[in-house]
Amino acid sequence: MLPVLITRPGERGDALADALRKNGYAVDMLPIMQLVPLTETPAQRSLWLDIDQYRKIIVVSPFAAHCLSDALERYWPQLPVGIDYYSVGTATAEALHQRLGVRVRTPPTDAVEDTSEALLTLPSLRQLAEQKVLLVAGEGGRLLMTHTLRERGARVTRSEIYRRDYRAPSPAAVQQLHTGRYQALIVTSGELLQHLATWCHHGALHQPLIVSSRRLATLANTLGFTATTVASGATPPALLAALARVGSSPGADVDQGL
Structure with missing residues (x-):
């Protein structure tokens, strides 16, 4: 099962991960920012x-x-x-x-x-x-x-x-971002998206990206992402609804856009 990648730090990241898992998704957390x-x-x-x-x-x-x-x-x-x-x-x-x-x-x-x-x-x-x-x-x-x-x-x-303290992704996360072997990437911060884009190569740029505002979608387009979906907000229910709209279902193992 390919995971959903989330970048949100701290307790809110844990809450989002729990919500995704309760809905049947595998989750990988990318601890690249600390508040x-x-x-x-x-x-x-x-x-x-x-x-x-x-x-x-x-x-x-x-x-x-x-x-x-x-x-x-x-x-x-x-x-x-x-x-x-x-x-x-x-x-x-x-x-x-x-x-x-x-x-x-x-x-x-x-x-x-x-x-x-x-x-x-x-x-x-x-x-x-x-x-x-x-x-x-x-x-x-x-x-x-x-x-x-x-x-x-x-x-x-x-x-x-x-x-906000930023750090590089782990070697395993760098490989995921290089190949795009994940269901979707969820990002709710413009600074975080810009930081993360350094490691996003062709595979990642064509995988589903879930963002929490049109402003972030515009930034994502500027950075080269081609499959961006805008959620109605940054809450777990809003992000889950956006994930469902892109067709990333729990248990999916199909790479998109590769």
Whole structure:
């Protein structure tokens, strides 16, 4: 049975692998990225202590949600009131709700994908004159959210509280990517896709690639991938549904595009 390759790190990667296995797929995990919390600086500590000055907090990933929750639990035994919380995806919203018990606004239910662009269509994020907004994210990444909020009048503070450490695939994984001997590859990060593309040769470029947004599909096309399918989001159910659409069924042993 050819495996499905997944690149998601940490607990979310484990959850995706479990969901795939429960649906009958073989899974190989490619541990090529690790998320690492950044050491708290005096400036960061001051930011957490002044968190009650912000009207809105936008969290871009589940790992950012856990890092933020750790900080608020240290400095705020009782959360300040009057803050609206937002997240790009449902997994991030669930992490915030579980850890902090807060209600979190996510992209509209009729949005095709859970993306920054979809979140920015919410009416409450359109008119932001002089509102203080905290954006909690990792190092690097896209600045679309920051720029758009500032254009709408917000006073935005971007707090980068973790970094992404990349590494080369194992020799066995390099061989898989060289030959394309797998059912599908699942990638939900643009930086991760660019890093991984270094090892993707002809075989891999023609195998099914599942991504979580149209933006990633555009990047994949630029990198030379020819069989990209866009999931409706980065959750396990959305990725499983996309995998089913490409015809990669559990137990399949047929190489495609080789």
